[in-house]
Amino acid sequence: MTIPAPRCAPLLTYAAGLGLLLLAVPQLAPKPALAAPLDAAPVEAGTPGDSTPPSTPSETKAWAATAELYGFLPIRMTGTTTVRGFSADTDLWLGETIPLIQMVGSGRASLEYGRIGVLVDASYTQLGDQASKTTADGIFTGNAQVTAIQGVYDIALRYRFGDPETAIAHAGAYSVIPYAGVRLLHSELGVKAQLRDNSGSGWQWQSEGNLNRTWTQALVGTQASVFLTPRLRAFARGDIGGFGLGGAEDLSGNAQVGLGYAVGNSTQVNLSWRYAGIRFNNGGSPDNGFNTDQNGIEAGLKFFF
16 A cells, blocks of 8 residues: 655655755855954065065067157367468367356257167367467468367167166166267367467468368267166167268267266266267368367266156
8 A cells, every 4th residue: 555645745855955064155155364463564565575576677568668858068179270271270278168168958859769869969069269289281370260160960770679768677788879870060170370480580461261061971979878776877879970971081980988877767877988970071272170189078968857
């Protein structure tokens, strides 16, 4: 004889299953994190106990730029100005040059995308009457005054090897940046001279002449820097332009070496020794031309963007 199951059996089975589910839910729920002690100090990035390294320059920054305002003070400046075959020699020290300055301005900048970029460098100097000595084929000697306006303007393409240019970087970070482009030069030179005969005859002669010329040169150069500490870097620069393409004599160049120190996250003070020279002569008859050699101190304030 079969005994029918009680009608309440499905309800008992359902209740038993629900009880088991309620017991399992607390075990599956995530456990709350333990509260940090009240006296625990927060961990900063870059300190022991934190795996996050301190921030460093990143190559992912597509665009970068620099701008520098600088002043060049030649400790000694020598030169010869030749107008219609007549030459006047100049030899000035820093104390003699400063009173002659009538106008001066200079600056350089760069813009880079990835590793490829462009740079510009512009300087303008206007000097008043410079006391000079005159010569003309070694026959005459005398006194002269030379006025000078000199503008030098560079624009070039560049390519960077090494790390990005920054005001602050880890010790050993370096960059080497060769460049090539065009140099534009503008010179206005005036000579007022008084000659006398070396033979003692008392013969004298006065003359005035002017040279005004603007010309371009092919330009190649390299700049490089290396960080000695995170804020102190050593740098050097050298370039040459002309190669005799613009006249019988046509050459210009710079050589520079110095130190830079970061005074902020994006600002650097630079101090360096610099040589700058220009040679030009048209090779005509009579000839016109000039040459200058300047050795001195350059100080600059450089910004990184």
